Amino acid sequence: MTGTEADLIARALAGRDPEAFGTLVALHQSAVRRFLRSQCRDAAWADDLAQETFVLAYRRLAGFRGDASFLSWLLGIAHNLYRNARRGRREPPAEEGDAVPATDPAGLSDLRQDLDAAVAQLAEEERTVIHLAYGQGLSHREIAAATGMPMGTVKTHLARGKDRLRGLLAAWNPR
């Protein structure tokens, strides 16, 4: 956690500066929205869940102990919200090319389009850990804390996910 971030959290907790939490939202909104877009198959739904994530994080801010990064704590809340919300929704089966783009389609590279399509074919747990590891740059320990999975399970899902992606993205493998 950066010094600025710790200061913003302290100010939001003290209640003296209501805009401090807004600055934290601005800092992390992109990462949280990207993560949720990688999980949901609906960008509008993902952004709704991202808003819920930040509102819930604000309510629970006193519970943030600082033993993991603030972002990984936020992503843990987002992951739980997504899992709870998903129970009441019917997801369409994953199909090649059916992924929700994480960026505007016009600016999407060919590699990114192929990656989105390949990641959409992974099992949900594999998709989650792959995105947290490579999309968000979290360590195995942070992924375990965010998802509630044991460390060994995180490593297993990562290895299986990479194995499947290796096959699905074979055309992109550099020589």
Place this chain on the structure above:
Amino acid sequence: MSNESGDRIEALLRQAFKEPPLADEGFTARVVARLPRSQPTAPDIVAAVGWVLAALGVGISLAVVLAVMPWNMLTFAAGKSLERALDLITQPAWSAGLAIATLSGVATVFAIRRD
């Protein structure tokens, strides 16, 4: 999997996920507008009450079961009738214990979901 192929896919993933941040488009303002204005750090009272009820329920029901269980077990050990054992089980203490255990179970599930 060789280390080389592992490195290749990792490099590819890092390259593929590298992208500019999503545009804000008013997202932050919408979140800030939804933040509760009163006590930003107030604990979730419902979850806290749930946890207290759960702890009380587990403690009380354990005490009740421990207090009544030996009589029940002795009844069976002495070869008395099933009706006699059922009489013991349906005593107010058992009923109260069962009710408290059920309530504490519900409170626990509720607290976990809220936490």
